[in-house]
Amino acid sequence: MTDLTDLGIAAIRDGVREGAFSAREVAEAFVARVAAAKSLNAFLVETPDHAFAAADAADKARAAGETLKPLAGVPIGMKDLFCTKGVASTAASHILEGFVPPYESRVSQNLWDAGAGMLGKLNMDQFAMGSSNETSAFGNVISPWRRSDGGASGKNWAPLTPGGSSGGSSAAIAARLCPAATGTDTGGSIRQPAAFTGIAGIKPTYGRCSRWGVVAFASSLDQAGPMARDVRDCAIMLEAMAGFDPRDATSLDLDVPKWEAGLSGDLKGKKIGIPKEYRVENMPAEIEALWQQGIAWAKDAGAEIVEVSLPHTRYALPAYYIIAPAEASSNLARYDGVRYGLRDLPDGANLQEMYAATRAAGFGDEVKRRIMIGTYVLSAGYYDAYFTQASKVRTLIARDFEAAWESCDVLLTPTAPSAAFALGEKSADPIAMYLNDVFTVPSSLAGLPAMSVPGGLDAAGLPLGLQIIGKPLDEQSVLNAGLAIEQRAGFTARPEQWW
Amino acid sequence: MESTYRIQGATGEWEVVIGLEVHAQVTSNAKLFSGASTAFGAEPNTQVSLVDAAMPGMLPVPNRECIRQAVRTGMAIEAQINKWSRFDRKNYFYADLPQGYQISQLYHPLVGEGSIEIEVDDATKTIGVERIHVEQDAGKLMHDQHPTRSYVDLNRSGVALMEIVSRPDMRSPAEAGAYLRKLRSILRYVGSCDGNMEEGSMRADVNVSVRKPGDDLGTRTETKNVNSVRFVMHAIEHEANRQVDVIEAGGRIVQETRLYDPDTGTTRSMRSKEDAHDYRYFPDPDLLPLELDDAFLDECRASLPELPGAKRARYLSQGITPYNAGVLTAEVETARWFDALLEAGAAPAQASNWVASELFGALNRLGKGIEESPVSPSQAAELLGLVADGTLSGSLAKQVFEIMLETRGDPGKIVEERGLKQTSDTGAIEQVIAEVMAANEDKVADYRGGKDKLFGFFVGQTMKAMQGKANPQVVNELLKKALG
Numbered sequence: 001m002t003d004l005t006d007l008g009i010a011a012i013r014d015g016v017r018e019g020a021f022s023a024r025e026v027a028e029a030f031v032a033r034v035a036a037a038k039s040l041n042a043f044l045v046e047t048p049d050h051a052f053a054a055a056d057a058a059d060k061a062r063a064a065g066e067t068l069k070p071l072a073g074v075p076i077g078m079k080d081l082f083c084t085k086g087v088a089s090t091a092a093s094h095i096l097e098g099f100v101p102p103y104e105s106r107v108s109q110n111l112w113d114a115g116a117g118m119l120g121k122l123n124m125d126q127f128a129m130g131s132s133n134e135t136s137a138f139g140n141v142i143s144p145w146r147r148s149d150g151g152a153s154g155k156n157w158a159p160l161t162p163g164g165s166s167g168g169s170s171a172a173i174a175a176r177l178c179p180a181a182t183g184t185d186t187g188g189s190i191r192q193p194a195a196f197t198g199i200a201g202i203k204p205t206y207g208r209c210s211r212w213g214v215v216a217f218a219s220s221l222d223q224a225g226p227m228a229r230d231v232r233d234c235a236i237m238l239e240a241m242a243g244f245d246p247r248d249a250t251s252l253d254l255d256v257p258k259w260e261a262g263l264s265g266d267l268k269g270k271k272i273g274i275p276k277e278y279r280v281e282n283m284p285a286e287i288e289a290l291w292q293q294g295i296a297w298a299k300d301a302g303a304e305i306v307e308v309s310l311p312h313t314r315y316a317l318p319a320y321y322i323i324a325p326a327e328a329s330s331n332l333a334r335y336d337g338v339r340y341g342l343r344d345l346p347d348g349a350n351l352q353e354m355y356a357a358t359r360a361a362g363f364g365d366e367v368k369r370r371i372m373i374g375t376y377v378l379s380a381g382y383y384d385a386y387f388t389q390a391s392k393v394r395t396l397i398a399r400d401f402e403a404a405w406e407s408c409d410v411l412l413t414p415t416a417p418s419a420a421f422a423l424g425e426k427s428a429d430p431i432a433m434y435l436n437d438v439f440t441v442p443s444s445l446a447g448l449p450a451m452s453v454p455g456g457l458d459a460a461g462l463p464l465g466l467q468i469i470g471k472p473l474d475e476q477s478v479l480n481a482g483l484a485i486e487q488r489a490g491f492t493a494r495p496e497q498w499w
Numbered sequence: 500m501e502s503t504y505r506i507q508g509a510t511g512e513w514e515v516v517i518g519l520e521v522h523a524q525v526t527s528n529a530k531l532f533s534g535a536s537t538a539f540g541a542e543p544n545t546q547v548s549l550v551d552a553a554m555p556g557m558l559p560v561p562n563r564e565c566i567r568q569a570v571r572t573g574m575a576i577e578a579q580i581n582k583w584s585r586f587d588r589k590n591y592f593y594a595d596l597p598q599g600y601q602i603s604q605l606y607h608p609l610v611g612e613g614s615i616e617i618e619v620d621d622a623t624k625t626i627g628v629e630r631i632h633v634e635q636d637a638g639k640l641m642h643d644q645h646p647t648r649s650y651v652d653l654n655r656s657g658v659a660l661m662e663i664v665s666r667p668d669m670r671s672p673a674e675a676g677a678y679l680r681k682l683r684s685i686l687r688y689v690g691s692c693d694g695n696m697e698e699g700s701m702r703a704d705v706n707v708s709v710r711k712p713g714d715d716l717g718t719r720t721e722t723k724n725v726n727s728v729r730f731v732m733h734a735i736e737h738e739a740n741r742q743v744d745v746i747e748a749g750g751r752i753v754q755e756t757r758l759y760d761p762d763t764g765t766t767r768s769m770r771s772k773e774d775a776h777d778y779r780y781f782p783d784p785d786l787l788p789l790e791l792d793d794a795f796l797d798e799c800r801a802s803l804p805e806l807p808g809a810k811r812a813r814y815l816s817q818g819i820t821p822y823n824a825g826v827l828t829a830e831v832e833t834a835r836w837f838d839a840l841l842e843a844g845a846a847p848a849q850a851s852n853w854v855a856s857e858l859f860g861a862l863n864r865l866g867k868g869i870e871e872s873p874v875s876p877s878q879a880a881e882l883l884g885l886v887a888d889g890t891l892s893g894s895l896a897k898q899v900f901e902i903m904l905e906t907r908g909d910p911g912k913i914v915e916e917r918g919l920k921q922t923s924d925t926g927a928i929e930q931v932i933a934e935v936m937a938a939n940e941d942k943v944a945d946y947r948g949g950k951d952k953l954f955g956f957f958v959g960q961t962m963k964a965m966q967g968k969a970n971p972q973v974v975n976e977l978l979k980k981a982l983g
Contacts, residue, residue, distance in 0.1 A: 103549060249559065334555070351594055378780075
């Protein structure tokens with residue numbers, strides 16, 4: 001019998017429907033696997049009862065002859081940025097330690113309404129700020145992947161990053177601890193970890209998924225999306241997650257397309273743009289080679305390849321690292337020790353001193369760094385030079401994309417400028433860390449749908465991802481191009497179990 | 500007309516320049532960005548949504564009614580309505596501000612330039628309004644609940660306020676008082692704010708500077724959160740005199756925020772510009788720009804009532820005196836009641852006098868507002884009709900009105916049941932006059948001997964004998980004839 005934990009969303013859904021196995025069996029298999037993978041530190045909280053309850057509901061519905069919900073019997077992992085009712089939600093920060101929301105985020109509620117169950121809350125970079133999962137207050141996640149060459153430095157099995165900020169999600173899926181998980185993407189936090197761990201992940205158009213109940217990092221950029229084994233699973237899960245929410249003023253009041261039904265790997269008549277500015281300095285030859293391979297696959301699927309220009313690309317990263325911290329500095333002001341979470345009240349402290357002590361103790365270094373940057377760029381006398389300028393750059397970047405859509409339907413680029421790096425390798429150098437987002441940030445600034453699909457392995461046996469960026473609201477074309485590449489890449493590699 | 504209000508200093512006369520920023524709570528059942536209730540006086544922290552408490556992941560969603568009320572207010576002062584506006588965050592830390600920022604509008608307010616006309620000493624003056632923007636109120640700290648701790652009540656947190664910013668166009672405490680009263684009146688007509696200063700629904704930040712007449716503007720101070728018209732006028736007077744004293748003593752006015760102490764009538768420094776916050780305003784990324792369409796604006800405009808200025812002009816054209824017109828339009832409830840009275844058929848001039856004297860007098864005595872009047876506008880119209888057609892004399896009308904106040908009965912019925920109809924029956928009156936003259940022969944002689952003043956005595960005696968029901972005009976005529 002197949003190991004149920006080898007199955008993805010579609011296979012589990014169909015198997016439960018057909019009675020090949022029960023949802024309970026699926027939940028038990030994953031729960032056991034989660035329990036046996038503590039060394040990866042992917043889960044902050046395990047919620048087997050939640051998964052079992054959803055599974056039992058699915059089995060009961062099937063026994064009663066009812067039509068099963070779209071995700072009936074599918075247990076998933078939930079990034080800890082989502083507030084989950086009655087289950088600790090910390091955004092991987094000490095400042096929210098012990099916080100148990102009395103409410104359920106809209107996206108997680110949508111998933112439960114679709115029949116999914118929760119295996120637990122997934123580790124992440126603190127407040128989603130980071131690209132390696134090392135900023136979590138509860139220890140970094142370790143990627144299930146290992147270099148086949150023992151590591152460039154000769155260190156045996158140097159533990160690798162699963163990417164970030166949705167590193168718990170990527171690691172858990174790659175290690176088969178869950179068939180799929182939620183992620184959030186502000187500047188690449190779904191796509192880069194997906195690329196680092198050989199899985200698929202899509203950030204939909206800004207506004208597709210409600211931000212209600214998702215701990216805010218940078219409101220104008222934050223967007224939830226699914227991470228899963230393959231493109232089809234992403235389509236299925238995104239359908240369940242998306243939808244208008246009147247409680248989020250930036251939510252799009254549009255029907256959710258039937259993305260799964262619309263899947264097609266046939267790209268005949270489609271034009272795929274290759275942005276020349278994404279050929280960055282010092283990009284590893286393997287990334288360039290994978291990109292060329294991706295272009296070949298796209299051609300093979302019937303697409304026409306066109307070169308396009310996104311001239312303001314080089315300004316995207318600096319603009320992002322002004323806008324995102326600016327919003328974060330304000331969004332994180334609510335963590336003040338007054339109403340919930342950590343409170344550090346030294347003897348005789350006044351209000352200001354309580355704020356200072358609480359925030360000093362509660363926030364990690366990277367969070368503090370971004371609050372400081374954000375506070376600085378919004379300060380009187382600096383606002384125009386930084387924030388206003390960055391906002392203008394953002395508009396120019398959006399225009400770059402609009403111009404590109406005149407000659408192509410989607411863009412194809414690498415997801416990240418390298419494969420997964422070793423934990424600790426970049427944590428001392430914030431700029432090197434920020435450069436990881438160079439390919440993912442521009443589409444975030446423009447609010448565009450973008451996904452990463454596995455393309456192949458590098459010489460060290462580590463996964464590399466290809467990114468597809470689409471027009472606003474055109475997730476379908478993104479998914480379809482992703483599917484075409486997935487079908488041709490035939491990516492079946494998986495980490496050998498060592499944990 | 501330019502104000503002649505001056506502060507007499509040791510070095511001569513000083514002119515006072517005043518601008519007001521009025522915070523008016525928007526009348527709405529729900530807060531600006533959350534569904535929580537806004538009722539006043541509820542138990543602490545019972546009207547707080549997850550959004551108001553700034554729980555993680557909570558998001559603001561603009562309340563259409565609050566926007567509508569602010570737009571209607573702008574229209575009422577003939578201000579420019581900005582079809583595109585935006586909310587900004589004003590960032591600062593305080594325990595009554597759960598989000599760590601107030602959502603306000605700095606760069607692109609909802610309402611632009613408008614104006615308000617005031618009347619001071621029978622002269623009209625136009626005060627410019629620079630802008631009206633919409634923002635969230637903060638919660639309230641309570642320091643008296645515990646010996647060492649402070650408590651926070653978030654009931655007000657997130658309640659919608661309009662900040663109505665005037666130009667520095669006022670030159671005296673009286674002008675500032677008139678502006679506030681007029682603004683309050685307009686807000687209450689429009690129904691966008693109840694204007695209740697005691698409950699904090701309306702409060703003013705008072706900007707004051709002084710200068711020698713004709714000089715450039717002086718440095719201003721801002722006295723925060725003054726919560727009555729009287730206090731605003733006091734605060735201006737005190738602050739202007741203080742500034743003159745400082746300058747004349749060789750000092751300089753520093754731009755600062757001050758607090759008014761109603762107990763002493765003085766202001767004191769709260770913080771100077773040097774330690775002012777850097778609020779780091781920036782567009783709120785949780786909210787899209789506010790875009791108003793024509794249908795929405797049309798609905799706002801169509802829903803506006805007749806405003807005090809227009810109403811006053813109409814009353815004047817109906818023959819009502821300027822004084823009465825002022826009294827009747829000052830409060831929206833009075834105007835509504837009076838309009839109902841006119842609609843029921845009362846003659847405007849007669850009705851305005853009756854309301855201003857009889858009705859107000861009675862309500863004063865009863866300690867009731869006009870909206871609680873025991874006599875309805877239609878009953879009052881009927882009463883005035885009975886006077887107009889001669890059924891009731893002035894004094895009989897007063898009697899009937901007293902009975903109406905007590906019994907809430909209709910005047911026609913009261914007249915009928917109690918026989919209070921005035922009589923013009925000359926035969927009956929002549930008979931009473933003859934009796935009165937017979938009983939007072941000495942006074943008749945005195946009158947005929949030239950004591951004209953005794954005429955009133957005979958009128959009184961006749962009316963008394965007829966229990967006030969005689970038509971006084973007829974009594975006069977017949978008495979004159981009988982006394983010769």
